[in-house]
Amino acid sequence: MPNYRLTLQFEGTNYHGWQIQPNGVTVQEVVERAVAETVGKPVRVLGCGRTDAGVHAENYVANFSVESDLAPERMLAALNSRLPDDVVVTACDTAPDDFHATLGVRSKVYRYAIATGGVRPALDRNFVTHCRHALDVEAMRAAAACLLGEHDFASFVTERSPDKDTIRIVRRLDITWSGRYVFIEIEGNGFLYNMVRTIAGCLMAVGRGLRPVGWMKEVLDARNRTRAFETAPARGLTMVRATY
Numbered sequence: 001m002p003n004y005r006l007t008l009q010f011e012g013t014n015y016h017g018w019q020i021q022p023n024g025v026t027v028q029e030v031v032e033r034a035v036a037e038t039v040g041k042p043v044r045v046l047g048c049g050r051t052d053a054g055v056h057a058e059n060y061v062a063n064f065s066v067e068s069d070l071a072p073e074r075m076l077a078a079l080n081s082r083l084p085d086d087v088v089v090t091a092c093d094t095a096p097d098d099f100h101a102t103l104g105v106r107s108k109v110y111r112y113a114i115a116t117g118g119v120r121p122a123l124d125r126n127f128v129t130h131c132r133h134a135l136d137v138e139a140m141r142a143a144a145a146c147l148l149g150e151h152d153f154a155s156f157v158t159e160r161s162p163d164k165d166t167i168r169i170v171r172r173l174d175i176t177w178s179g180r181y182v183f184i185e186i187e188g189n190g191f192l193y194n195m196v197r198t199i200a201g202c203l204m205a206v207g208r209g210l211r212p213v214g215w216m217k218e219v220l221d222a223r224n225r226t227r228a229f230e231t232a233p234a235r236g237l238t239m240v241r242a243t244y
Contacts, residue, residue, distance in 0.1 A: 170186060
């Protein structure tokens with residue numbers, strides 16, 4: 001039975017994240033519908049992780065196993081003919097039988113995009129967060145340094161059960177800028193609910209001068225969400241890739 005591996009690109013604006021939810025349309029839902037229409041029966045599609053409502057993806061990995069004689073290139077074309085315009089399969093191949101898009105992930109990379117300046121963006125408004133103020137990128141970099149490595153990120157999660165493990169490893173956290181745009185790119189072995197967006201919100205607070213550089217370490221050490229700044233909007237966040 002072929003194990004089809006998909007690479008997806010989607011704009012998350014109109015979706016309640018990847019994972020099927022009772023209160024709104026999700027990316028997983030529309031992908032599973034396209035697969036079912038293609039192979040003639042319901043099929044569970046596994047994804048490389050949950051994304052929040054409104055979050056986008058450039059190289060989202062998913063897989064499903066089904067009895068089918070469709071070659072990967074034909075499966076790709078068939079799915080794309082049935083998917084909405086804001087979701088597309090960019091690659092399809094057959095993976096080993098034991099490949100699991102969720103359990104096999106070794107790391108994920110996310111990028112948060114900020115447009116600075118007094119004029120709000122129009123053309124890319126669904127993909128960036130607007131900040132009217134200039135951001136001190138060097139201060140943001142200095143504040144972010146304490147987040148590298150293995151830490152308890154309880155201060156940066158907005159929803160958790162008391163027994164949920166909040167230890168994560170941040171392998172890389174780069175902050176760059178181009179013109180009016182500031183980009184926060186973070187790689188880790190996994191991320192808690194709203195963790196990246198909360199880190200982005202805190203770094204923006206430092207960049208605006210609302211908090212000192214050393215405050216980020218205080219937030220991290222507190223392991224208390226009330227010590228952090230507000231969560232940054234979902235539209236600025238894109239899942240860049242997952243590695244296996």
